[in-house]
Amino acid sequence: MSAIAATPTTAMTPRRSRWRRSQNARTAYLFLLPALLVMAVITFYPLVFQVWMSFTDFGLANLSAKAPLPNIVGFDNYIRILQNNIVIPNFDFLRILTFNLFWAFSNVVIHVVLGVLIAIVLNTNGLWFKRIYRAIFILPVVIPPIIVATVWRDMFDPNNGAINFLLQDTIGVLFKLPPGSFNLDWLNQPNPILSVGPLILPLAYFALLTANVWLGWPLNSVVATGALQSIPRDLYEAAEMDGAGAWAKFRVVTLPYLRPAMLPYAIYGFVITFNLFYLSYFMSGGGPFGQTELLVTTAYRLVNEQQLYGVAAAFAVFEFFILLAITLVTNRLARATAQFDA
Amino acid sequence: MTSPAIATAAPPRAQPVAAARLVHGGGPLRLRRQLILQLICALIALTVIFPILWIFSMALDPRNLSRPDGLNLIPPGASLDAFAKVIAQPTLNPVSFIQLAENSLFIAVLISAASVTIGMMAAYAFSRLQFRGREALMIAVLAVLMLPAVATIAPLFVSMNKIQIGTFNLRNSLIGVALAVTSGVLPFAIWNMKGYLDTIPRDLEEAAAVDGANKLQIFLRIIVPLATPVLAVTAFFGFVAGWTEFYFSWMFLTSNPKNYTLAMALNGMVGQYSSSTPWSEFAAFSILVALPVSLVYLLLQRYIISGLAIGGVKG
Numbered sequence: 001m002s003a004i005a006a007t008p009t010t011a012m013t014p015r016r017s018r019w020r021r022s023q024n025a026r027t028a029y030l031f032l033l034p035a036l037l038v039m040a041v042i043t044f045y046p047l048v049f050q051v052w053m054s055f056t057d058f059g060l061a062n063l064s065a066k067a068p069l070p071n072i073v074g075f076d077n078y079i080r081i082l083q084n085n086i087v088i089p090n091f092d093f094l095r096i097l098t099f100n101l102f103w104a105f106s107n108v109v110i111h112v113v114l115g116v117l118i119a120i121v122l123n124t125n126g127l128w129f130k131r132i133y134r135a136i137f138i139l140p141v142v143i144p145p146i147i148v149a150t151v152w153r154d155m156f157d158p159n160n161g162a163i164n165f166l167l168q169d170t171i172g173v174l175f176k177l178p179p180g181s182f183n184l185d186w187l188n189q190p191n192p193i194l195s196v197g198p199l200i201l202p203l204a205y206f207a208l209l210t211a212n213v214w215l216g217w218p219l220n221s222v223v224a225t226g227a228l229q230s231i232p233r234d235l236y237e238a239a240e241m242d243g244a245g246a247w248a249k250f251r252v253v254t255l256p257y258l259r260p261a262m263l264p265y266a267i268y269g270f271v272i273t274f275n276l277f278y279l280s281y282f283m284s285g286g287g288p289f290g291q292t293e294l295l296v297t298t299a300y301r302l303v304n305e306q307q308l309y310g311v312a313a314a315f316a317v318f319e320f321f322i323l324l325a326i327t328l329v330t331n332r333l334a335r336a337t338a339q340f341d342a
Numbered sequence: 343m344t345s346p347a348i349a350t351a352a353p354p355r356a357q358p359v360a361a362a363r364l365v366h367g368g369g370p371l372r373l374r375r376q377l378i379l380q381l382i383c384a385l386i387a388l389t390v391i392f393p394i395l396w397i398f399s400m401a402l403d404p405r406n407l408s409r410p411d412g413l414n415l416i417p418p419g420a421s422l423d424a425f426a427k428v429i430a431q432p433t434l435n436p437v438s439f440i441q442l443a444e445n446s447l448f449i450a451v452l453i454s455a456a457s458v459t460i461g462m463m464a465a466y467a468f469s470r471l472q473f474r475g476r477e478a479l480m481i482a483v484l485a486v487l488m489l490p491a492v493a494t495i496a497p498l499f500v501s502m503n504k505i506q507i508g509t510f511n512l513r514n515s516l517i518g519v520a521l522a523v524t525s526g527v528l529p530f531a532i533w534n535m536k537g538y539l540d541t542i543p544r545d546l547e548e549a550a551a552v553d554g555a556n557k558l559q560i561f562l563r564i565i566v567p568l569a570t571p572v573l574a575v576t577a578f579f580g581f582v583a584g585w586t587e588f589y590f591s592w593m594f595l596t597s598n599p600k601n602y603t604l605a606m607a608l609n610g611m612v613g614q615y616s617s618s619t620p621w622s623e624f625a626a627f628s629i630l631v632a633l634p635v636s637l638v639y640l641l642l643q644r645y646i647i648s649g650l651a652i653g654g655v656k657g
Contacts, residue, residue: 006473036462042525043486046497053497064505071565126371127379136387141408142639144586147632150612151397162396166411222647275490296492303496304593312496323488
């Protein structure tokens with residue numbers, strides 16, 4: 001930031017400066033033109049068009065080039081979504097939203113805690129094979145998410161999946177259980193493990209969580225490592241001289257350095273996980289009974305399977321406002337906790 | 343749990359000091375602690391490698407099992423039969439792996455090239471030039487960045503479907519899919535490259551400006567070469583987005599199996615459509631799809647992660 005502040009101010013006559021400024025602005029717009037044109041056509045126009053669509057009954061009949069325009073239906077689509085009056089089986093807006101929020105929150109908490117702990121372990125001075133571990137731990141990050149999702153889908157298969165085999169070969173052998181004791185139907189087991197009000201967690205949630213923890217902690221660990229390595233060593237020595245124990249040092253020295261790096265990343269992770277399409281879509285298919293459906297997968301089903309373009313547009317508008325609310329809340333949280341260490 | 347170390351060692355603060363080493367690292371590790379940490383790290387490494395090992399084992403297993411019958415992390419031999427089969431014909435559709443890969447490659451290259459060239463110019467303007475409306479435009483880009491790609495799928499599908507030239511329908515084409523994906527990738531590309539440009543000192547540009555270079559010359563001769571790492575990373579992210587693209591192609595490309603992409607074939611190999619696909623072939627196919635991008639990711643890892651750290655610290 002200091003590098004940017006150091007821009008020299010050159011003394012010029014006002015007229016020359018205004019001429020230069022307008023020339024600079026023209027150059028800037030020329031550089032921006034391609035991006036603005038492309039975004040206007042494939043991003044901003046669709047977004048505006050979407051709002052109009054959300055007030056119509058746009059369906060298959062209105063799709064072809066010469067088809068009639070759809071009817072304006074006012075807020076009908078929005079009301080239908082809130083009243084769960086949509087042909088998607090097991091559609092329950094409040095349940096999906098609750099699950100979606102819990103899904104993102106639980107994942108991010110586990111990712112950050114695991115990421116920080118493992119970063120601390122790997123940052124220990126004198127640990128053997130550090131570079132080998134670092135090379136291995138980055139592997140989940142480099143595999144395309146769609147492959148991760150499909151592979152874990154097969155791993156959680158009830159009859160031929162690696163997870164049930166693993167449980168049989170470890171716990172089964174340890175407790176001398178007969179072969180075939182582990183036939184857990186991870187992704188489709190119909191009875192929820194936990195059900196509190198609108199929050200319903202089926203076994204499939206834990207399968208998804210396992211896959212996403214595998215996928216998510218390594219990047220958190222990388223970010224935490226960067227922050228840990230930026231801590232000056234004298235701070236620990238000073239704290240030690242003041243008689244601080246391990247926990248006190250973690251709280252007073254390590255945490256204040258971790259927070260500014262981890263918090264933005266945790267917020268970013270929250271939004272990414274909130275919108276994580278692949279795991280829900282490919283692993284559980286939203287099942288059982290739509291209990292692991294997310295907003296993004298529901299939006300996709302509305303367009304792709306039901307061809308309810310008007311309803312889908314209204315759903316996307318809802319999603320936009322939910323994400324906006326999340327962004328505002330997390331930004332405020334970030335600011336509130338930043339004041340804490342000042 | 344009275345260990346001999348505590349029984350003989352004297353100072354009461356022995357425990358916290360040892361724990362402190364774990365946090366920031368003082369002198370050499372004691373052997374017992376070293377072994378405990380090694381055990382923890384090895385266990386974590388096992389959980390990371392487990393799915394990868396399993397998928398390689400299935401792909402290489404010479405028995406070509408339709409479904410695995412137990413936990414074989416090391417196959418009893420190795421054969422490339424499953425790879426040969428999926429390269430010839432991965433799904434029931436009469437398309438080869440090469441055709442699928444060509445389609446995915448086409449989308450990937452288009453997205454990558456478009457997002458880097460267009461995005462880099464915009465990033466330069468945002469990072470270096472003063473103009474009216476800069477703040478507002480940056481907020482517009484950021485707002486779009488927050489949206490998931492699925493958010494604009496309905497209007498994109500509907501509008502592109504109206505563009506029909508003879509038998510060519512934009513919606514039902516690879517170009518249409520590439521455009522739709524670019525819509526999601528471009529804001530990220532702009533933001534990512536702007537963040538990097540902000541960290542490059544301006545001395546060189548100022549020197550060039552004094553020598554009479556104009557903005558275009560500065561951009562092409564100074565900024566672009568200096569920004570090579572972030573260009574590579576952004577191009578790579580755009581490429582991966584296209585190479586593994588699923589939801590737009592699955593929805594847009596309806597008629598002709600010759601247009602199908604790798605991810606569409608992959609979708610046919612798991613879940614409800616998978617009964618006819620041997621898992622050995624699914625495993626081989628996923629390796630073929632993942633390996634090229636995974637290897638490049640590992641090569642670019644240093645740049646990707648340093649970019650990430652910058653983004654993280656700046657918030």
